[in-house]
Amino acid sequence: MQPTPSRESPDRERMIAEHRACIDHMKGVAGCSILRTEQPGSAINPHGGIHEQMDLAKVLVRMRAMQPGAYGGKYVVICTEPDTSWRIGRLSGVRGVPPRFIDDRVYSDEQEVQHEIFRLRLDQYPETDGMPEHFHEGWKRHDDAWAAT
Amino acid sequence: MKVVGYSDELSVRPGDRVNFFVSCDAERYHADIVKLVHGDTNPGGPGFKIEPVSTDVEADYAGRVQRIHAGSHVLVEDHPSLQLQGPFSVQVFVCPSTPGKAVQGLVTKWDTAGQAGYGLFIGDDGCLQLWLGDGSGEVQQVSSGKPLLAGTWYLAAATVDAQGKITLFQEPVVTPTNGRFTIASSLESTTAVVSADARLRARPDNGVPLVLAGCVESLTDEPVRVAVGCHYNGKLDRPRLHAAALSARELEGQAELPHGRTLVAAWNFQEEITDNGVRHTRRVTDLSPNRLHGRTVNVPTRAVTGYNWQAREQNFVHAPNQYGAIHFHEDDLDDARWRVDFTLTVPELSSGLYAARLRADDDIDYVPFYVRPRMGAEKRICFLAPTASYMAYANDNVTLWAPLAQLFVARAPVLQEGNLVLSGHREFGLSTYDIHSDGSGVAYSTRLRPILNMRPGFRHWLSPSLWQFNADLHLIDWLTEMGYEFDVVTDQDLHHEGLDAIRPYQVVLTGSHPEYYSEQMLDAVGGYLEGGGRLMYLGANGFYWVINYDPESKDVIEVRKGHGSNAWRCKPGEFHLSFTGEYGTLWRHRGRAPQRLVGVGFGSEGFDVSSYYRPAPDSHNGVASWMFEGIDTDEKLGDFGLVGSGAAGLELDIYEPSLGTPPETVIAATSEEHTDIYLEVLEELYFNVPGTGGSQNGRVRGDIVYFPTPNGGAVWSASSIAYCGSLSHNAYDNNISRLTRNVLDRFLQEEPAPLAAGSKSG
DSSP states (O other), X not given: OOOOOOTTOHHHHHHHHHHHHHHHHHTTOSSOOSXXXXXXXXXXXXXXXXXXXXXXXXXXXXXXXXXXXXXXXXXXEEEEETTTEEEEEEOOOSTTOOOEESSSOOBSXXXXXXXXXXXXXXXXXXXXXXXXGGOOHHHHHTTTSSOOO | XXXXXXXXXXXXXXXXXXXXXXXXXXXXXXXXXXXXEEOOOOTTSXXXXXXXXXXXXXXXXXXXXXXXXXXXXXXXXXXXXXXXOSSEEEEEEEEESOTTSSOEEEEEEEETTTTEEEEEEEOTTSEEEEEEEESSXXXXXXXXXXXXXXXXXXXXXXXXXXXXXXXXXXXXXXXXXXXXOOSOSOXXXXXXXXXXXXXXXXXXXXXXXXXXXXXXXXXXXXXXXXXXXXXXXXXXXXXXXXXXXXXXXXXXXXXXXXXXXXXXXXXXXXXXEETTXXXXXXXXXXXXXXXXXXXXXXXXXXXXXXXXXXXXXXXGGGOGGGOOEEEEOTTOOSOOOOOEEEEEEOOSOOSEEEEEEEEEXXXXXXXXXXXXXXXXXXXXXXXXXXXXXXXXXXXXXHHHHOHHHHHHHTSOOEEXXXXXXXXXXXXXXXXXXXXXXXSOBOOEEESSSOOTTSSTTOOOTTSSSOOHHHHHHHHHHHHHHTTOOEEEEEHHHHHHHGGGGTTTXXXXXXXXXXXXXXXXXXXXXXXXXXXXXEEEEOSSSOSOXXXXXXXXXXXXXXXXXXXXXXXXXXXXXXXXXXXTOOBOSBGGGGTOOHHHHHSEEEEEEOOSOOBEEEEOHHHXXXXXXXGGTXXXXXXXXXXXXXXXXXXXXXXXXXXXXXXXXXXXXXXXXXXXXXXXXXXEOGGGOSSXXXXXXXXXXXXXXXXXXEEEOGGGOXXXXXXXTTGGGGTTHHHHOSHHHHHHHHHHHHHHSSSOOOOOTTSOOO
């Protein structure tokens, strides 16, 4: 399994830097992907990012595949004012219990929130997960397809 | 949100009446009618556009909060025969799906407020229980003491004899085919026969109905009339009541042959099954001489396997006796059942998309409805709004639960206020992308509730920006800005009126994602093309899922998912639509792949960013060149847009002769350079192997195609959900806008349709 890079890992800063560069390309794009493009603000000619740094691609997939309630709750973006302001929330993982804001920070750029969530997840999730020693019923049973909570 | 609402009508004509239902927790709200033109608030686009319309409903109204009573059950009106005061037996086959949840009513003549009556319940100990209540507050609960297993059938029964002796039976009925387990053990840990002496005399003369799958919480003056609580998740089959204490053997005999002078009621849910499905969807038949028929509330799932299913027959209409079960869910909903707040008599409005705008303090809700033209006054262009598909996605909660959501969109999803409201209010009902609280898929969706993701301005988590209803305003805006006169027709109209709904039109335009189609709708579009109609399919992944409408409600649809790119999968034996008996899943598996109708069909999907098309060789100086007048065919088509910043994105359709793309089909352009978030769809794969992503797989693309049909008709398909998001770029002056205009203008001409592939170009 591709490990989430630890604080000491030299890969960590490289991944953060590449993520940052991709996010800068995505500013002005009506969407987001961890990729560089022909120019900032365009989605055309995707390259770099998850197309070239396979360890970054795998780490991102692992983060996104986490159970909603695991490790304190999955981070999400909550739009508080359309096209203007966004905040970071966490899913409860409990049916019927809404997400909650993690703090008072308000972002005026939606892509910046994505980058901040990536950084938070590097600290949130363990290096490996889903190995025999991490066994829990949901993971193995593929409740993660469309959850049954 | 302080104010939300819905309407009883979705599609109306001038002179028709529309009732609006509103819940508002402010003192007052203001209502008026607006025409919806553009719902994308992205500052890089034309912005939010609505036009006020003067009507006589415009006024301030007093706010009141209205509740939604979700949870399916059966109600049987109170009747002296049900007020069993002497010896009695109650029995039912049960297959619980969440036995450990909390108290759940199975067969109850129980008044919660008065604590009076009798009932079979699952107790908070997860065991079968008999409850007796004398109305004084004294309740006797006899438990089997052995927890029920989820997904396992039981004969659940209780008898009280003339001497007040209670016997409770919890007997697993496990066959090689009927449930989650075959005979893997003795099942002793879940088998019980318990006896007790009645301490009190039950008072079932409590004035409340008998309930299957719940119990009466209270009688209310709300339109729902009976508020039901202790909802049950799971299946029930063959409930019976006797005015005698039957022996174990007698109970078993009553299952298949209910009889005898003490028989009070014997409900057989399979009685409604006909060769064409369950046509009386809300009726439940009592076979006893008392004829104590019931009615279902909130569409529990019918056409599900019963306690005696043998796994040989997959279609319930062929073996109704093995499909005598109904699957109930605590979060089913078919109608919010609110009181009417105001009624609009539709004035002489031009055909289009309108909404009641509800404003309370700083909050706004829009309740959309479509106005069709008066009969005989149709224009030449029709926008066919894919309202069945809007219903399929109504109020989805997917991003809260499914890790798949973040894998799909390749980012942390962006939630709107509407998502937050829904996250705490499951009573607003689910989408066909959700699962019920017991893990089973949501097969029905109703329009009769506030649908918070079917609103102008709503940004959908699944899209880089907009999706479905709000995304289709991109097209309405473009038609409006380009000066085209057009009418709107909805899926509901197409389903019920067939070809007549679109026959008057020279050109029909679809929305961006007309995914859910009934046989009636498919036949109508096919008939339109055969008769010389011209269709512009301005999206992708259309004509995909088999659905049908509730025979008893124009506002409820059904889908049975499986064998495709699906949010959930049907259980074995449950792939047929209850409403019709037809095989569900994808039209492709019914021999009607979308390629046969529109030349292309679903091939890949990804939801991060979009890409562009490159014109194909025929565009330069060939049979497709008529589309490209005024366009430099060496340039990229649609390398811009409000949905993923490209015209080719989200879901993409491909040309596929083996699935029925007509031989004369012209490929005008094809998309390229998609990201690795885009993957080929499951139904295209035989095995899951590496190399299905956008940077490696040539089948990850959208093909713009054209072909003529008999009698002067024609089809043009854009093959991308993101396509319409590019129409407004650069003040509507761009190559996607021009391409669309070239095709639409050409289709509006009376002259024969353009030539097919293989023809000599003019």
